[in-house]
Amino acid sequence: MTESLLISILVFMIISSVVALFTDELISAIIAIGALGFGGSIAYLIMGAPDLAITQIVVEVVSLVLLIRVTIGVGLRLTAGCCSKTRTAVAGAVVLLTSFVFAFSLRLFPAFGDAVMGRVQYAPSIFYIEYGLHSTGASNLVTAILLDFRAYDTLGEATVIFTAVLGGIALLRKRGRNISAGDEVSRGDTA
Amino acid sequence: MLYTLTSVLFLVGLFGLLTQRNIIKIIISVSIIESAVNLFLVLVGYRKEGLAPIITRHTSHGKIMELSVDPFPQAMVVTSIVIGLSVMALMIAIALRLYHIYGTYNIDEIKKKQEEEKT
Numbered sequence: 001m002t003e004s005l006l007i008s009i010l011v012f013m014i015i016s017s018v019v020a021l022f023t024d025e026l027i028s029a030i031i032a033i034g035a036l037g038f039g040g041s042i043a044y045l046i047m048g049a050p051d052l053a054i055t056q057i058v059v060e061v062v063s064l065v066l067l068i069r070v071t072i073g074v075g076l077r078l079t080a081g082c083c084s085k086t087r088t089a090v091a092g093a094v095v096l097l098t099s100f101v102f103a104f105s106l107r108l109f110p111a112f113g114d115a116v117m118g119r120v121q122y123a124p125s126i127f128y129i130e131y132g133l134h135s136t137g138a139s140n141l142v143t144a145i146l147l148d149f150r151a152y153d154t155l156g157e158a159t160v161i162f163t164a165v166l167g168g169i170a171l172l173r174k175r176g177r178n179i180s181a182g183d184e185v186s187r188g189d190t191a
Numbered sequence: 192m193l194y195t196l197t198s199v200l201f202l203v204g205l206f207g208l209l210t211q212r213n214i215i216k217i218i219i220s221v222s223i224i225e226s227a228v229n230l231f232l233v234l235v236g237y238r239k240e241g242l243a244p245i246i247t248r249h250t251s252h253g254k255i256m257e258l259s260v261d262p263f264p265q266a267m268v269v270t271s272i273v274i275g276l277s278v279m280a281l282m283i284a285i286a287l288r289l290y291h292i293y294g295t296y297n298i299d300e301i302k303k304k305q306e307e308e309k310t
Contacts, residue, residue: 002239002240003192003193006193006234007192007193007196010193010196010197010200010230011196013200013226014196014199014200014203017200017203017204017207017223018203020219020223021203021206021207021211021216021219021220021223026213026215026216029215029216029219030215030219033219033222033223036223036226037222037226040226040229040230043230044230044233047233047234047237047241047260048237048241048242048243048244048260049233049243049260049265049268050243050245051265051269052233052265052268052269052272055269055272055273056272059272059273059275059276062276063222063276063279063280066279066280066283067215067218067219067283069283070215070283070286070287070290071215087209087210088210090209091205091206091209091210092206094205094209095202095205095206095209098201098202098205099198099202102198102201102202106194106195106198109194109235112192112193112194112234112237113237113238113239114238114239115235115236115237115238115241115260115261116235116236116261117236117261117263118238124263125236125261125262125263128262128263129244129255129256129259129262130256132246132262133246139245139246139247140244140245140246141244141245141246141259141262142244142262142265142266142269144262145262145263145266146266146269146270150266150267153267153270154270157270157273157274160274160277161273161274161277164277164278164280164281165277165280167281167284168280168281168284171281171284171285171287171288172284172287172288
């Protein structure tokens with residue numbers, strides 16, 4: 001039951017991603033990518049990951065707003081025509097090679113529904129499930145891992161977000177530093 | 192079957208990344224690849240008839256040990272989703288900057304204009 005539901009949602013996601021890549025209008029591509037993200041959110045909900053579903057919805061809405069901001073500035077123009085034949089051939093060859101790699105490596109995984117953590121000796125997940133409530137006091141094990149067992153990961157995540165924000169501000173600010181024509185400083189140093 | 196479908200989703204994104212010439216389309220294909228990888232990681236930790244890894248008053252310890260979905264990839268994927276958003280925001284900022292300078296989102300046209308500026 002769960003498996004067939006997940007399969008149908010994944011097929012929906014694949015169709016919407018194909019539509020997103022091969023339509024001519026940018027705005028319909030963005031709407032299709034929104035369908036992909038919300039389908040992923042439903043898939044997380046079915047797979048027993050409510051935290052992920054909530055995060056995915058929030059992130060998807062924000063990224064849709066950002067992408068629409070990019071296209072509205074252009075005035076909804078159509079995208080220019082597509083790719084040359086050699087480029088498509090090279091891309092097809094790369095995709096074929098990668099699919100062979102996937103086909104070989106996916107056989108190593110246990111069948112669906114048989115979690116990998118059960119197959120590994122001393123898997124950290126088993127420890128987290130067994131002692132998570134006792135040692136952190138959080139009844140939600142995902143938050144117990146995020147904010148307690150692996151708190152340094154979350155700190156690194158905050159650093160990455162901060163750096164991205166700094167980069168975005170530096171790229172998009174309207175007023176830069178004023179450089180007069182006779183300045184000794186070359187443009188490359190201050191930019 | 193499900194693993195194969197996520198890898199198909201990944202390959203669709205890869206194909207788009209290699210063929211598209213529009214910056215917005217390239218950003219979209221990167222986000223397709225991201226969502227495929229995140230889905231795969233959560234699928235690997237799924238158990239048949241699994242419960243969400245949340246301990247309530249009604250779930251005994253033995254039941255959660257036996258039936259809980261793997262919480263570890265979920266925690267890591269939460270981090271990965273949020274980082275994906277910030278990377279996408281940075282890519283969009285770069286795209287907007289390029290549009291301000293060159294007036295187009297097409298990489299080929301940008302390259303042509305750069306060469307015209309040089310000569």
